Amino acid sequence: MTGAQIRWSILNLVVVVYALVPVLWLLSLSLKDPSTFTDGKFIPREWTFDNYKNIFDVGEFTRPLINSIGIAIIATLIAIVLGVFAAYAIARLDFPGKNVMLGASLLIAMFPQVSLVTPLFEIERRLGLFNTWAGLIFPYVTFALPLTIYILASFFKEIPWELEKAAKMDGASPFQAFRKVIVPLAAPGVVTAAILAFIQCWNDFLFAISLTSTDRARTAPAAISFFTGASQFEDPTGSIAAAAVVITIPIVLFVLFFQRRIVSGLTSGAVKG
Amino acid sequence: MAEIVLDKVTKRFRDGTEAVQEIDLTIADKEFLILVGPSGCGKSTTLNMIAGLEDISDGELRIDGDRVNERSPQDRNIAMVFQSYALYPHMTVRENMEFPLTIAKLDKATIKQKIDEAAEILELGPYLDRKPSDLSGGQRQRVAMGRAIVRKPKAFLMDEPLSNLDAKLRAQMRTSISRLQKSLGTTTVYVTHDQTEAMTLGDRIVVMRAGIVQQIGTPQDLYERPANLFVAGFIGSPTMNFLPGELVNSSIATAIGEIPISDRLRSGLSEHGPTGRDVIVGIRPEAFEDSRFVDDQTAFTFPHDIDIVESLGSAKLAYLDVDIDARAHEHFAEIAQESGAEDVFGSQQIVAQLDARSPVREGDSMEISFRPDDIQLFDPTDGTNLTEHD
Amino acid sequence: MSARPISDGKAAERRLGWWLCAPAALVMLIVAGWPILYSVLLSFQRFDLRFPDDKAWIGFDNYQAVLSSEYWWNAFGVTTFIMIVSVAIELVLGMILAIIMHRTLVGRGLVRTVVLIPYGIVTVVAAYGWRYAWTPGTGWLANLLDESTAPLTERPSAIAIIILAEVWKTTPFMALLLLAGLTVVPEELLRAASIDGASKWQSFVRITLPLIRPAILVALLFRMLDAFRIYDNIYVLTNGGQDTSSVSILTYHNLIGGLNLGIGSTMSVLIFLTVALIAFIFIKVLGTSTPGSDK
Ligand SMILES: Nc1ncnc2c1ncn2[C@@H]1O[C@H](COP(=O)(O)OP(=O)(O)O)[C@@H](O)[C@H]1O
Numbered sequence: 006m007t008g009a010q011i012r013w014s015i016l017n018l019v020v021v022v023y024a025l026v027p028v029l030w031l032l033s034l035s036l037k038d039p040s041t042f043t044d045g046k047f048i049p050r051e052w053t054f055d056n057y058k059n060i061f062d063v064g065e066f067t068r069p070l071i072n073s074i075g076i077a078i079i080a081t082l083i084a085i086v087l088g089v090f091a092a093y094a095i096a097r098l099d100f101p102g103k104n105v106m107l108g109a110s111l112l113i114a115m116f117p118q119v120s121l122v123t124p125l126f127e128i129e130r131r132l133g134l135f136n137t138w139a140g141l142i143f144p145y146v147t148f149a150l151p152l153t154i155y156i157l158a159s160f161f162k163e164i165p166w167e168l169e170k171a172a173k174m175d176g177a178s179p180f181q182a183f184r185k186v187i188v189p190l191a192a193p194g195v196v197t198a199a200i201l202a203f204i205q206c207w208n209d210f211l212f213a214i215s216l217t218s219t220d221r222a223r224t225a226p227a228a229i230s231f232f233t234g235a236s237q238f239e240d241p242t243g244s245i246a247a248a249a250v251v252i253t254i255p256i257v258l259f260v261l262f263f264q265r266r267i268v269s270g271l272t273s274g275a276v277k278g
Numbered sequence: 279m280a281e282i283v284l285d286k287v288t289k290r291f292r293d294g295t296e297a298v299q300e301i302d303l304t305i306a307d308k309e310f311l312i313l314v315g316p317s318g319c320g321k322s323t324t325l326n327m328i329a330g331l332e333d334i335s336d337g338e339l340r341i342d343g344d345r346v347n348e349r350s351p352q353d354r355n356i357a358m359v360f361q362s363y364a365l366y367p368h369m370t371v372r373e374n375m376e377f378p379l380t381i382a383k384l385d386k387a388t389i390k391q392k393i394d395e396a397a398e399i400l401e402l403g404p405y406l407d408r409k410p411s412d413l414s415g416g417q418r419q420r421v422a423m424g425r426a427i428v429r430k431p432k433a434f435l436m437d438e439p440l441s442n443l444d445a446k447l448r449a450q451m452r453t454s455i456s457r458l459q460k461s462l463g464t465t466t467v468y469v470t471h472d473q474t475e476a477m478t479l480g481d482r483i484v485v486m487r488a489g490i491v492q493q494i495g496t497p498q499d500l501y502e503r504p505a506n507l508f509v510a511g512f513i514g515s516p517t518m519n520f521l522p523g524e525l526v527n528s529s530i531a532t533a534i535g536e537i538p539i540s541d542r543l544r545s546g547l548s549e550h551g552p553t554g555r556d557v558i559v560g561i562r563p564e565a566f567e568d569s570r571f572v573d574d575q576t577a578f579t580f581p582h583d584i585d586i587v588e589s590l591g592s593a594k595l596a597y598l599d600v601d602i603d604a605r606a607h608e609h610f611a612e613i614a615q616e617s618g619a620e621d622v623f624g625s626q627q628i629v630a631q632l633d634a635r636s637p638v639r640e641g642d643s644m645e646i647s648f649r650p651d652d653i654q655l656f657d658p659t660d661g662t663n664l665t666e667h668d
Numbered sequence: 669m670s671a672r673p674i675s676d677g678k679a680a681e682r683r684l685g686w687w688l689c690a691p692a693a694l695v696m697l698i699v700a701g702w703p704i705l706y707s708v709l710l711s712f713q714r715f716d717l718r719f720p721d722d723k724a725w726i727g728f729d730n731y732q733a734v735l736s737s738e739y740w741w742n743a744f745g746v747t748t749f750i751m752i753v754s755v756a757i758e759l760v761l762g763m764i765l766a767i768i769m770h771r772t773l774v775g776r777g778l779v780r781t782v783v784l785i786p787y788g789i790v791t792v793v794a795a796y797g798w799r800y801a802w803t804p805g806t807g808w809l810a811n812l813l814d815e816s817t818a819p820l821t822e823r824p825s826a827i828a829i830i831i832l833a834e835v836w837k838t839t840p841f842m843a844l845l846l847l848a849g850l851t852v853v854p855e856e857l858l859r860a861a862s863i864d865g866a867s868k869w870q871s872f873v874r875i876t877l878p879l880i881r882p883a884i885l886v887a888l889l890f891r892m893l894d895a896f897r898i899y900d901n902i903y904v905l906t907n908g909g910q911d912t913s914s915v916s917i918l919t920y921h922n923l924i925g926g927l928n929l930g931i932g933s934t935m936s937v938l939i940f941l942t943v944a945l946i947a948f949i950f951i952k953v954l955g956t957s958t959p960g961s962d963k
C-alpha cells in the first residue's frame with residue numbers, strides 16, 4: 006500500500022466509525038441482559054436474545070410491526086403508480102400546468118408536516134379515518150409523491166425513447182416494445198423511487214403518533230415511543246433497543262443491496278434540474 | 279426483395295407543418311437510393327413513413343404492388359438503422375441482434391446460425407457477449423447494421439447511420455455499407471445531409487428541400503445537370519460559384535468579363551427562354567484552371583488578383599474577391615437562407631480549383647481559364663436551370 | 669382543411685398530460701391543499717376541543733396570542749438556533765465527507781454504503797440510541813462524563829445533543845447532494861489550475877466552490893427547511909423539556925396535548941410562512957435553482 010492509500014484508508018475508517026457506532030451501540034444495548042443495562046459499557050458483558058423474545062411474546066410490538074410493513078408497502082405502491090403516470094407526463098409531454106405540478110410537489114416536499122397535523126387530525130376524525138391504515142396511507146402517499154415524481158421524471162427523461170421505434174422496426178408489437186424494451190429500462194428508476202418512498206414512509210413518526218391512538222394502526226416507530234416494558238415495573242430500555250434494531254434491518258438490507266440506486270436517486274432530482 | 283413506390287405521398291403534422299409534399303418516387307428492387315437535403319427538409323419524415331413509424335397523410339405507399347399505408351411497422355418486414363443506432367442498452371450484442379428473430383419466433387438453431395453469419399460478415403464475433411456501452415462507435419454502428427440484416431428484410435432504411443462517426447471511420451463504413459448492400463441485394467433507402475456520402479453511395483439520389491423533391495437522378499446527373507440553383511449549390515464540393523450575369527447578344531456580361539454562349543447553352547436558352555435578360559451563372563470550382571495548363575482554344579480566359587491560396591496537395595484552391603452582390607437577386611437570397619449556406623451562396627468570392635503544379639501565390643495576379651460550355655445558367659426569379667431540361 | 673389542426677395535436681397531448689397528472693395532483697390537493705386551507709381558516713377561530721361550543725371567529729386574536737407568547741418565541745429561537753448551527757456543521761462535515769467519497773482511492777463503495785445507514789435509519793430509532801448513550805448509568809457516552817452530570821436534563825447540553833443527533837443523521841444526505849455537484853466539476857479545470865500554480869486549497873476555494881455553488885445552495889435549502897421542522901429527535905431526547913421545544917413540538921403539544929385547534933393552527937400557519945420565507949430568500953435572492961425547473 007502506498008502512503009496515499011494508507012491515508013485514505015484511515016479517513017475511510019473514520020467515516021465507517023462515524024456511521025456505524027451509534028447503530029452498534031443500539032445493537033449492543035439490545036443484546037444486553039437487563040441486569041447489565043446500567044453498566045454503561047459499549048460491549049455487552051452477557052449476551053442474550055431475551056429482549057427480542059420479549060417484544061414479540063408480549064405482542065406490543067408485533068401488531069405495530071405489521072402495521073408499519075403494511076402501511077409503508079401500500080403507500081409506496083400507490084405513490085409509485087400515481088408517480089409513474091405524473092412523471093411520464095412531465096418527462097415526455099408538453100402541457101400547460103407542468104411547472105405548477107412540479108412547483109406544488111416541491112412545496113409539499115418542503116412543507117412542515119406539523120402544519121398538516123392539526124387539520125388532518127380534525128378532518129380524519131370527522132371522516133372516521135382516524136386511527137386506521139387509510140388514515141396514515143393518505144398522508145404517506147402525499148409526502149412520498151414529490152420525491153417519487155422527481156426521481157421518476159429524471160429517470161424517464163434519460164430513457165432513449167427512440168428504442169421504442171427501433172423495437173417496432175424489429176417487428177415487435179407496441180406491447181412487445183413496451184414490455185421487452187421500455188419496461189427493463191424504466192425498472193431501475195421505479196425500483197429506486199420505490200425504495201426511497203418506502204424509507205420515507207417507514208421513517209415517519211409525527212403522523213404516526215398524531216393520527217393513531219391504538220395498536221389498530223399505530224406503526225412501529227410510534228409504538229416504540231409508547232413502550233413501557235414487559236411489565237409495568239420493568240425498564241423498557243431493552244425492548245426499545247430490540248425493537249429499534251428490528252426496524253433498522255430493512256434499511257440495512259436496502260442499503261447493502263441498492264447502494265448505487267439510492268445514491269443516484271437521492272441526487273438525481275436535486276441536482277440535474 | 280422489394281420495389282417501393284411512393285405515390286403523391288404527403289405528410290402533414292398535426293400542427294399544420296407540411297413536412298413532405300406529394301413525393302412521387304419509385305425505388306427499384308435492389309436499388310440503393312439516397313435521400314439528401316439540408317436538415318429539416320423532410321428526409322427522416324419520408325423514411326419514417328416508409329417504415330410505418332409515421333402515418334401517411336395523403337397519397338399511397340406500395341411495397342411490391344401492395345398498398346401498405348395502413349400496415350404497422352412490424353407487418354412491413356422492413357429493417358431500419360438509426361442515427362443513434364438505437365441499440366438496446368440492457369441487452370448484449372448477441373441479444374440485440376437476436377431480438378428481431380426471437381420476436382419472429384424462429385427456432386434456436388436457426389437464430390444461432392443467422393447471428394453467427396451476420397457476426398462473421400460484420401466482424402463482430404469477439405464482441406457478441408458485450409453490452410453496447412462497452413463498444414466503440416464503429417462497433418456499435420456495426421451491431422446496428424447486424425440487427426438490420428439478420429432477418430433478411432424486404433428493405434433497409436437508414437437514417438444518417440454514419441453521422442456519429444469520425445471522418446475516417448465514416449469513409450471506411452461507407453465502403454463497407456456499399457459492399458454489403460451490393461452483396462445482399464436488398465433495396466435500401468439511405469438518408470443523409472452529407473452530399474459527399476450521397477454522391478459516393480447511391481445508385482440514385484433524391485434531393486429534397488423544404489418537403490419538396492428538387493431532383494431525382496444519378497450522382498452524375500445531379501453534378502452535371504442540376505435542375506435548379508438549389509441542387510447546383512447543394513451538390514459538389516467546394517460549392518459551385520454563382521455570378522449574376524446579363525444576356526448581351528451572344529455573350530453573358532459578368533463581373534469577370536463577357537463569357538461567350540456555347541452552342542449547348544444557346545439551344546437550351548432558345549427552348550426555355552429567359553424571362554428577362556438577367557441570369558445567374560454557375561461555374562464549378564473544378565471548371566477553372568490556371569491558363570498556363572490549358573491549351574484549349576475555346577477556353578475563356580480572364581485575369582484576376584488572387585487573394586488566398588489553399589493547397590490540398592492534389593490541387594490548389596484559389597480564392598478571388600469579385601465585386602458582385604448575388605444577394606441582390608431575391609430568389610438567390612432565399613435559397614441561400616433556406617439551405618443554411620448563406621455564406622457560400624451569397625459569397626463575393628470565387629473559388630477556383632487549380633492544378634497542383636500551378637505556381638500561384640497569394641497576392642499574385644494571374645490568368646484563369648474555363649470552358650464556356652462548362653457553365654450553367656439559372657433563372658434568377660425561380661432558380662430553374664435554363665439550359666438543362668428533361 | 670387545416671383550419672384548426674394546430675390545436676388538435678397539442679390538445680390531445682395536453683389532455684393526456686393532464687389526465688396522467690390528475691391522480692397525483694388530486695391526492696396532493698386533498699391531503700395537503702385542503703388541510704392547509706382548513707388550518708388557515710381554523711387559525712382565525714377560537715376552537716378548543718375541550719370547549720367545543722365556545723367556537724367563534726375571532727380575527728387575528730390567535731395570532732396576537734401566539735406572537736405575544738413567550739413559549740412561542742422561545743421555541744422559535746431554539747428552532748432557529750438548532751437549524752443554523754446544525755446546518756452549518758453539516759455543510760462543513762458534509763463537504764469533507766463528499767470529498768472523501770469523491771476522491772478516496774480505496775473502498776469507495778464501502779464508504780458510500782455505510783454513509784447511507786444514518787440517512788436511512790428511522791430518526792426515532794437513532795434518537796433512542798443517543799438518548800440512552802447520554803443517560804447517566806446506562807450510556808457509554810454519559811459514562812465518559814463526570815458521574816453527577818445528566819446532560820439531557822440541562823438546557824445547553826440537551827440542545828447540543830439534539831444538534832449532534834440531527835447532524836449525525838443528516839450529514840450524509842448533505843454530503844450526497846454535494847457529491848453530485850463535485851462529480852460534475854471537470855477534472856481538467858483542476859489540472860489547469862494546478863498548472864497555473866494553484867495549491868489544492870486554492871483550487872478548491874477558487875474553482876470547485878464557485879462551480880458547485882448551485883449544489884451547495886440546493887443542499888442548504890433542503891436541509892434548512894428540513895431542520896426547521898425538527899420534531900422526532902426532540903420528542904425522544906427531551907420532549908421539549910428544559911425549554912428545548914421546537915416550533916413543531918410546541919404546535920403538537922397545543923394540538924394533541926392541549927386540544928386547542930385554533931392556537932395549533934395559528935402556529936402551523938406561522939411555521940408555514942417562515943418556511944416559505946426561507947425558500948423565497950434562497951430561490952429569489954440567492955438564485956437557488958429549484959429542482960426540475962426547465963431552464
Ligand atoms: N412531430 C412533428 N410535429 C411537427 N413538425 C414536425 C414533427 N416532426 C418533424 N417535424 C418538422 O418536419 C420537418 C421535417 O423534419 P425531418 O423529416 O425530421 O427533417 P430531416 O430529417 O430532413 O432533418 C421539420 O421542419 C420538422 O420541424
Ligand SMILES: [Mg+2]
Binds near residue numbers: 318321322323
Ligand atoms: Mg433527420
